[in-house]
Amino acid sequence: MNIQTDAGPRGPSATASKSDLDSIVVRFAGDSGDGVQLLGSQFSQETALAGNSLATFPDYPAEIRAPTGTTYGVSAFQINFGSRPIKTAGDQPDVLVALNPAALIVNYKNLRKGGLVILDSGAFKEKDMKRAGFAVDPRLDGTLKEFRLLEIDISAQALEVAKPFGVSQKEALRTKNIWTLGLVSWMYDRELVSTTEYITRKFGGDDPVGMANIAALKAGHAYGETHELSGDVAPVSMPSVKSEPGTYRLVSGAESLAWGLAAGAQLASLEMVLASYPITPSSPILHILARLKQFGITTFQAEDEIAACCAAIGASYGGKLGVTASSGPGIALKIEAIGLAISTELPLVIVDTQRGGPSTGLPTKTEQSDLFIAVWGRNGDAPIPVIASRSPGDCFEVAIEAVRLATKYMTPVMLLSDGYIANAAEPWLIPSMADFKPFPVTFRTDPEGFHPFLRDPHTLARVWAKPGTPGLMHRIGGIEKDYNSGNISYDPSNHQKMTDTRTAKISNIANDIPEQDVALGETKGKLAVVGWGSTFGPINRAVANMREKGLDVSHIHIRHIWPLPRNLGQLLKSYEKVLVAEMNNGQMLTLLKSQYLVDAKGLLKVSGQPLKIEEVSSAIRSQLGAA
Amino acid sequence: MNVTVPPAKLTAKDFASDQEVRWCPGCGDYAILKAMHKSLADMGASPENTVFVSGIGCSSRFPYYMATYGFHTIHGRAPAVATGLKLARPELDVWVVTGDGDALSIGGNHLFHALRRNVDLNILLFNNEIYGLTKGQYSPTSRVGQRSPSTPMGSVDSPAEACTYALGCGARFIARGIDVQAKELDVLFKRAREHKGASFVEIIQNCIVYNDATFAAFTEKDVAADMQLHVKHGQPMLYGKERNKGLRLNPQTLSLDAVVIGQNGVTEKDILVHDEKNRVLAGMLAALRPPSFPEVLGVIYCNPAAESYEAAVAAQEKQAKAKGPGDLDKLMRGGNIWTVS
Ligand SMILES: Cc1ncc(C[n+]2csc(CCOP(=O)(O)OP(=O)(O)O)c2C)c(N)n1
Ligand code: SF4
Ligand SMILES: [Mg+2]
Numbered sequence: 001m002n003i004q005t006d007a008g009p010r011g012p013s014a015t016a017s018k019s020d021l022d023s024i025v026v027r028f029a030g031d032s033g034d035g036v037q038l039l040g041s042q043f044s045q046e047t048a049l050a051g052n053s054l055a056t057f058p059d060y061p062a063e064i065r066a067p068t069g070t071t072y073g074v075s076a077f078q079i080n081f082g083s084r085p086i087k088t089a090g091d092q093p094d095v096l097v098a099l100n101p102a103a104l105i106v107n108y109k110n111l112r113k114g115g116l117v118i119l120d121s122g123a124f125k126e127k128d129m130k131r132a133g134f135a136v137d138p139r140l141d142g143t144l145k146e147f148r149l150l151e152i153d154i155s156a157q158a159l160e161v162a163k164p165f166g167v168s169q170k171e172a173l174r175t176k177n178i179w180t181l182g183l184v185s186w187m188y189d190r191e192l193v194s195t196t197e198y199i200t201r202k203f204g205g206d207d208p209v210g211m212a213n214i215a216a217l218k219a220g221h222a223y224g225e226t227h228e229l230s231g232d233v234a235p236v237s238m239p240s241v242k243s244e245p246g247t248y249r250l251v252s253g254a255e256s257l258a259w260g261l262a263a264g265a266q267l268a269s270l271e272m273v274l275a276s277y278p279i280t281p282s283s284p285i286l287h288i289l290a291r292l293k294q295f296g297i298t299t300f301q302a303e304d305e306i307a308a309c310c311a312a313i314g315a316s317y318g319g320k321l322g323v324t325a326s327s328g329p330g331i332a333l334k335i336e337a338i339g340l341a342i343s344t345e346l347p348l349v350i351v352d353t354q355r356g357g358p359s360t361g362l363p364t365k366t367e368q369s370d371l372f373i374a375v376w377g378r379n380g381d382a383p384i385p386v387i388a389s390r391s392p393g394d395c396f397e398v399a400i401e402a403v404r405l406a407t408k409y410m411t412p413v414m415l416l417s418d419g420y421i422a423n424a425a426e427p428w429l430i431p432s433m434a435d436f437k438p439f440p441v442t443f444r445t446d447p448e449g450f451h452p453f454l455r456d457p458h459t460l461a462r463v464w465a466k467p468g469t470p471g472l473m474h475r476i477g478g479i480e481k482d483y484n485s486g487n488i489s490y491d492p493s494n495h496q497k498m499t500d501t502r503t504a505k506i507s508n509i510a511n512d513i514p515e516q517d518v519a520l521g522e523t524k525g526k527l528a529v530v531g532w533g534s535t536f537g538p539i540n541r542a543v544a545n546m547r548e549k550g551l552d553v554s555h556i557h558i559r560h561i562w563p564l565p566r567n568l569g570q571l572l573k574s575y576e577k578v579l580v581a582e583m584n585n586g587q588m589l590t591l592l593k594s595q596y597l598v599d600a601k602g603l604l605k606v607s608g609q610p611l612k613i614e615e616v617s618s619a620i621r622s623q624l625g626a627a
Numbered sequence: 628m629n630v631t632v633p634p635a636k637l638t639a640k641d642f643a644s645d646q647e648v649r650w651c652p653g654c655g656d657y658a659i660l661k662a663m664h665k666s667l668a669d670m671g672a673s674p675e676n677t678v679f680v681s682g683i684g685c686s687s688r689f690p691y692y693m694a695t696y697g698f699h700t701i702h703g704r705a706p707a708v709a710t711g712l713k714l715a716r717p718e719l720d721v722w723v724v725t726g727d728g729d730a731l732s733i734g735g736n737h738l739f740h741a742l743r744r745n746v747d748l749n750i751l752l753f754n755n756e757i758y759g760l761t762k763g764q765y766s767p768t769s770r771v772g773q774r775s776p777s778t779p780m781g782s783v784d785s786p787a788e789a790c791t792y793a794l795g796c797g798a799r800f801i802a803r804g805i806d807v808q809a810k811e812l813d814v815l816f817k818r819a820r821e822h823k824g825a826s827f828v829e830i831i832q833n834c835i836v837y838n839d840a841t842f843a844a845f846t847e848k849d850v851a852a853d854m855q856l857h858v859k860h861g862q863p864m865l866y867g868k869e870r871n872k873g874l875r876l877n878p879q880t881l882s883l884d885a886v887v888i889g890q891n892g893v894t895e896k897d898i899l900v901h902d903e904k905n906r907v908l909a910g911m912l913a914a915l916r917p918p919s920f921p922e923v924l925g926v927i928y929c930n931p932a933a934e935s936y937e938a939a940v941a942a943q944e945k946q947a948k949a950k951g952p953g954d955l956d957k958l959m960r961g962g963n964i965w966t967v968s
Binding site for chain 1: 644646674675676678680690691693694695696697698699700701704707708709710711712713714715716718719736737739740940943944947948950951952953955956958959960962963964965966967968
């Protein structure tokens, strides 16, 4: 063991330059095969159970198993936890756990000055360092001089512990993530119960690999204790956060979105058919719902996204709730079919878990650049409601809202999530189904005066008549329909009327959604920072920080992207300046300008990484001319 | 006392919608439509439990003219829409109407998967070897040399053979008929409907405007008997005005020879007997082409699987539900939770 303390002015832990110990950001990084995601999510689980607020950011490569030791094979997991409400996964890690040289070279530059680097010295052989791109040993040439360094031969420790269980060398070495988890758990005073249970569940109680992993977990923990890692890396106890009473769990965006869809279907008194084609980062929705058959949910892995969307439409036509889920390239393929659902006025929920684009883009990285395709990306005048979730837990409510709008207005609804939300986890106050007001659909059964495009005078939604209903046989399709009979019509004035009606139906939804609120700050003033989707955390924290410094800035976060909340235009005009912060090249910015003629400015970022608090803060300072 | 009045038997007319049929006068689609109206009535089908799903093309206008439920979808995607419908509502009688372009060009992938999965759909492919609706471009079934607006010097690419394609996709019911042969179509429609799983029926259809008489070599009255082989399970594959022509297996080349009884020592015993469960034979029959061979018509292949796709899906769902209905509150509280008071 070798602790370098050049840059560490004082202990304990990694919050040396912080005035208090109310939050810590830890980043685990290693090779794709090192089990870093498991390490991170188990640590998150332990942290959540300890009552801390937290946010996570799994940041993994597109390659499943890139060649070992390469920089592009580095997988990372960042967690920010604390005794105050945590809103982002943190701008800068305080602690970096690097399980190989590649993980170090990719991540050390973003570590806070004075932060702690824990590295597996067993993985720092000459050739490993070369492969990662270190010409000289970074531990010796001053590369890490701004940080504190804790070197442990984790590989050797793990091998040693696992040996007695008679597992192979390879399997023994693979316990190093769990050994590390044991160590970090000691550092932050975490209970090992949930991880022990997890390992037992996964391997069974008497499996040698399982036993080796449990031994590794305990050994890592014991290492911290017995080596009296003190001073710079002494254990830190993070007090639990004060939160609303209730039952909590950790939830990822994909989970809460899938459950929200199931909840929405239940509230609508409908069974559901999810048709999807695998694509990162959307696939978990398919995986989760495939296990919920007992909820009246059918899942269908289609041959492509076109078929998936079409099958969902077929299911809606049959009187169930059709849902389809995908990401950018798949959404592009669904467009023509979405037009069919618009024209035939059938309910459909389309979930777009956005990722970096265009084309294949950055499959595993996050972005918000599908706003245009969601709002405007179809042939013809083809409006649909578009809503976006702001956080993993928020996906639940947003999914229910998507189902409500789709069934009440007989329309496709686009639900925007993104790769960050889908993969990140946060503590979640588990909702109770009893708290949601049901919105059961009614199917048309009365043949008297029936035609398929009869409309509710209030919502303008057409009747939903499903095959199998006696006396209601009818034909629908993508050709324009006569307003008064639903039969094919090429009449010019009828097309005008139908286009206007479809548009009015969607615009009217503005009266059925909440007015835009202000997430933080005042309803007027010098500056409003406007965001949507997963940028909620960094914007909210930055605005809070700047307000503490006395700046006149407020945060507005938009859930209903189309139609926009009816008061939004007025609200925006009550600020001297408007700054739109988003992870694209100005899509919401353009939308707001076009709708309200506001002279908004953009804070635009498309690096595949979430917005940072500091990026938003400095944009606020510069907008307000503050130092 | 409950008096159940037996429903009046429906007639062909009851299956015709009130919409004016808009195909060109003389189009083969009219005959198919008429045959379908009558067949459904004969089968005792109920209009409210019958759905016609189509793509885009002249042929795909079919649902508008049926007094059943109908969904005119988008180009090539009818099998996908119908699959979703069938997953949602397995009890419905779902028919897919498609054209050679719709099914084999833009929709080739969906047709493949609907057949492979064995969704219980009755798929009718109206093959006119042309793109009718878009005014006569050559199609994936057009023969080499087809002149069309997009191939003024004749097409150069090899055509697809619909039944062979379906067989390769794993279809377990494959049949072929001709638009104007209502009696034969009637049999095919009934067999297709009875078959549990995907049924594929190719219907040779004359486009009088853009590809007239393209099938004349076997459909014209004077050649029909000699150029059409109507196969029936368990019966020798004989054809010709005098029913003295037939198919014989050539064991040397593992292929079929068209032979004449009484010539070159061929006797009735040499003629192959049709076995609709034989997939190898089905492959050989589907691929026979005039003028060297007769066009093979009738049920070429029928070999049902134990279960159709949506039935297997429903069985899994039933199994999952046997442990009790889902409880979301319980689901969300499963795993690691904690309570703040
Ligand atoms: C996405 C899309 N591409 C192209 C078309 C134009 N289109 C309509 S029908 C058709 C071909 C129809 O040919 P076929 O399926 O053989 O039907 P037929 O008209 O011959 O019955 C084409 C290319 C379309 N409607 N949609
Ligand atoms: S173009 Fe051909 S296929 Fe289309 S309606 Fe006319 S005749 Fe029939
Ligand atoms: Mg055609």
